[in-house]
Amino acid sequence: MGGCNCKPLTDEPKSASDMTLAASANGSQKHSKPPPLNHLASHRAVKAIGRGAAADTWLFMDKKRNRLVAVKLFERPIPDVLKESTIREITVQTELGPGHINLINVYELILSDDYLGLVMEYAQGGSLTAHVAERWGTATAGKLVMDEDEARYFFRQFIHAVDYCHKHNTTHRDLKLDNSLLDGQKPPFLKICDFGFASHFANQLTEHLGTPEYMSPELLRNRDQDGGHPRAYDPRSVDVWAAGVMLIVSLCGAFPFDHMRAHDGFTDDAELDLWLQEVNKTWKESPFIHDNRDALSAEVCDLLDLLFVVDPCKRITIPEIMKHPWYNQDLTEGHQQAMERLVHEQAQVDEYIQQRQLDTAKVEARNKKIRDMVGVACTKGKSKGSHVRPLQALNLVDDGCERLDLTDQKVLKDESVHALEDHASVADRAAGLDKGRSGKLHESDSMQALNSLSKGTPMGK
Template sequence: VVSRLTYVSRARACVGARTARFLTMPPTPPISTGAHDAKYEPVDVKTLGQGNFGTAKLMRHRASGQLFAIKYIERGDKIDENVKRELVNHRLLDHPNIIRFVEVLLTPTHLAIVMEYAAGGELFDRICGKGRFHEDEARFFFQQLISGLEYCHGHGVAHRDLKLENTLLDGGEVPRLKICDFGYSKHSLIDSEPKSTVGTPAYIAPEVLSRKAYDGKAADVWSCGVTLYVMVVGAYPFEDPADARNFRKTIMRIRGVNYAFPAHIALSEECKDLIKRIFVLDPVHRLNIAGIKQHPWFQRNLPAELQNAVVNDGPDPNQMQNLDELMSIVDEAKHRLGDGAHGAQGGMMGGSADYYPDEDMDDDMGAGLSGDYGAYD
């Protein structure tokens, strides 16, 4: 089990090679920072992450010295409705367990999204280092995940791509979990009803595969169940242990809610019960956030700060970037500058791809290896 998740960690660097038949991979264009150099400076030219939509770099605010993560998305075709939704929805959220959105800037070559920097890295990597968590440690992080997700849902935002790679840690001695990457998010009042198949295969809820309208919040709960299972077991619940990299088989097992708890791993009955109540085919009968918070396993050792939901109206309007300004920057970023700009078609190494479950796909695609899949709404 440990080696499987370690393999996932090692393999992330070569995901692009595995998905070459689905993605066109142009050379990654150099980032021309231009005027925003007056505000932010790079720190050791450190790349925090790379995906289909861009590259994240560690930057320092010149005036305050504070560190930020800046995601650079190439100007042009990649600046689409998903990017706009990510910015509009993320901008509304202000919670200790959610990465803070700061502002969006424009450079000659890229749209730059400035966000809070989480020095502890991904929760995924922490699990890879340990193989799996003891229940107490898993519960500590799961409680924070549910707290952040409850806030998102309370503000009308369904994340739709919750996974270990989209949960960061702040680097403190007692690490605080922070949800990130709202690229596939939808707002119940602003956006259309979710109906497309987006997310990461190992975490996708059965109803998301139906190509029919579904409740994005219930799908998020399913993804939380997958996250909890991986934390306590050290493997993805719907992978076939004998054929873990078979993508199509994973999808079939999700549709049939076909999973098991390994006999060699001692889990409490309360933990198993919570997971069973989340992995319910019909989202109407699936445990919701309120039900999870009332469950005995969740309630055990619940920190005082998480006992009550965070209630606020979002960030202080006086400290938020003006929405009209943000939209103007995004609209301008849809146009490239200069004749030498690289094309924006296709993806970047290790990133997302459109996922159409009924079309010809390579069976030999690990459900946890292949990044995000999205057939855009």
């Protein structure tokens, strides 16, 4: 990127639950296993689009709604050590997803003999990692990888989504470019995904987790080396530090604090290496962004100074970020129009959320069902495998899975005036998938993407 001494963004480290839902840049990705859930009558497998340590993600066509969806597939048996984080991930996205356009929404949970599948909104534009990497490939030495206006456009969406999570006492704890997806609009809306490390909080947390390059000093070294109790940290401030890393990587194409020497995986020594840089150097002194640093404006440098404060008690907060002069600078016309459209669509979602009437008993029953299904998924299925036809020949006619509808429609009060409102239609409107007068979907970005796949055209082109 502009001649900087850094590793490619495509080598960004993966956490245990990391899963990028977007398609790869060339529209294809090899998968060592045959298409999963091939017997579903409601969904047709299209292709594998992501791989992670805990789960793989496949692109499916939801034949009922005539749209593409991403399905995160946890192969059975899910390790017991991942049981609680999987329950938490599904529950958090179910609760928060419907309320904010910049969060990936979830629709359904499917339990088969081989997999637990989380059916989600599909972001066809790829990850922010790929977007920045594309800019990196054409960047001029001494110039920014992404100009400040575009970075501000994405950063505003990102901060508003994180603020929404924090206001609902939820922290993501693995915010990064790989977990920030883009939809198919031009310019695209940002969508935060992968809540595998997310947690509700009342005050402070103690778990040591995340992606090292995005972890704040207090999180990197929150474990006593003598085996004592872990130190507590404010998860909101941890998310703020990660936001700073995202911003500077978007602008400069490199992490401000990175490995100075080779390590065998993410060991304690590797984390110590990062921590020593964070506490002994300012971000401006980083050799990884040396080539791009002078191209940054004074205003964004001031914000970065406030984001990368070692003492979490003195670090800028999300509400303070939203008041910062750089954050509030005018956008260029194209980005401003897109932002106004986003604000308008978010207002529609806000109105729905304010007026909906949830049945507490139904919500509790749904959450119990999520826990029960994940519990079953932690056991091995009964089948010994079945014959799977080639992907192009899948018919998907025999549906014998256990299914749980995660949309609001199933947990609204019976007397609610919105009881007949399928919440997925609200998400459809927010994503530009408006229904026509005939009641059928117009050809949407989702369908255009599928047509592109069938013609061999890379998505997003």
